[in-house]
Amino acid sequence: MQQEDNRTVEDLFSNIDTSPNVVDIADDDDEDALEVDSAEWEMDSAVGGMSFVSSTQSLSSSLYEHVVENGRTYHKFKEGKYPLPNDEPEQDRLDFQHQVYKLSLEGKLYQAPVENPRNVLDVATGTGIWAIEFAQENPGSNVVGTDLSPIQPTYVPPNCSFQICDAEDEWDFSVPFDFIHMRAVVTCFRSPRAVMESAMSSLAPGGWLQMRDPIMPFKFLTPPPEGCALARWNDLAMEASGRIGRRWDNAVHYAQWMRELGFADVVEIKEQLPLNPWAKGRRVKYLSLWLQHDMLQGIEAISMALFTRVLGWDVDDLKVFLEDVKRDMKDTSIHSYSEGVLVYGRKPLG
Template sequence: MLHAQWLEFYNRRLVLCSRKRFRRVLDIGTGTGIWAIDFADEHPEACVIGVDISRIQPGWVPPNCEFQVDNLELGWTWSQPFDLIHARMLSGCFRNPGSIFKQAYDLEPGGHFEIKDVLLMPRCDDETLKHDSPLLLWASLLARAANNMGRPINLASRYQRMLVEAGFTEVHVVEGRWPTNRWAKDRKPRLFGLWSELTLGRELETISMALLTHGLHWEPEAVLVLCAFVRQEFLNPEVHAYFPVFTAFGMKPLRSPRGTSIAACDMDSVL
């Protein structure tokens, strides 16, 4: 369902970078593999590899798509470079996220690395999200637990800097927001609020349980109680909260760059 939410958010575009044709594509942290499958269908000229630490992908896939099981924190072993590497919602997956960006730099010259994520720290522009909000408390506890486990989750706002530090040029960042529920008056934000209710809102326990029990040593019953309070506020249309959404992408230069450019974009200028 999150795949459908991302697709709708970006007007059915699987990637935002400017490249149009692809030869070798890698989807890291592919999960169910749905992005890799859709990309392989859309680009039959490309060989698409989805990699994940767990084998949960389907067996029936397009002929130009394959899935591999690997731990990307142990080093990458592909002998041929890629011209596109894609990643989505990988916050908290790696102990050293910067090393993933550096390994992703091993692209074909002119290749792109694109990464998408949600910042799980809600914001609000009209003070309807109070400072003692259960939703804010929940987000802060998740961040603290993830840091205790050595796997930080709120990195999305730093992705442009991480791309630059890894050596990418022509770095762009597209920012958006997902309302927590259907509080927005305009049709499109209201639609994404509905998506948030169906995805994040229904999965609070799944998102929270491992982090809070392992990172903060909470009892499972306490996690369930917290999630019950958070869900009440999450779904309350009187609370105008939203999660920031980031997509960042950069290119490996065709030759050694003399300088690096960074651009922050609004969605309308890219979509």
């Protein structure tokens, strides 16, 4: 008799190889629109044999202490501005999320047609993993990463450095940049358009800005069941983000704002990725498992400050509710997906 496999997605993803070529995820039926797959699907076929080791090594700084709240740590500089924690579990998740982004770009770090950039800026760099990898791949580039939290590694390539600063303050970099990169910043800024304007001013003529973010809330291909915890989480999270002036649906305006600010050759790439492997297509299933793992690990980090500080939730009640949300994320009968956008544009030469 075949033994029942009771492993969870977390078990299967406990060791994940960050190499984008670990498995061929090309689709035999590469379709743009998501379509429900009614066939049985073996999870092991997509995730077997992988290994993941986080390389994040946190800085300790007497200048920038961390704030402890509800068992999570948050940035001290500009305390309370960014609602997500900066502790080790969140750093590990950010490094994992970086691999999800790379996989969706077939191993590439960016999509904009950037050529031999001399100076590169990564805004809201987090653990610095994007900046470090870009510096390694482009030894002729000088790469700067900025963030509110000093959680970047101690040892980095000689052409990579980090600064603790707020991108919503006035920018005063000494050199213009040939490429400015922002990713997963939808929770960061009151006015992403104003930050884009700062980027435009700090780009060299002909330089590129690329931004990539989800367009929240999560969507459903078919109506969710009555009492769906994920649907309720959607409503509550959007309410809380609106109350603090950092709307999570701002990414839908990125392309329009770039054009209004004078960027040329603006390209907008929209993407849809299921939260679990309910959709047809091998590549979509594979990527959906990576995204699901990212969200299962991150839903508490994303929710904790918003729900307790803004909505007044009790921590224990929130944790119980989030278990229901996770259950819905894993339920393949609930056809949930994340909609995202990647936008890039060029500062005119004139």
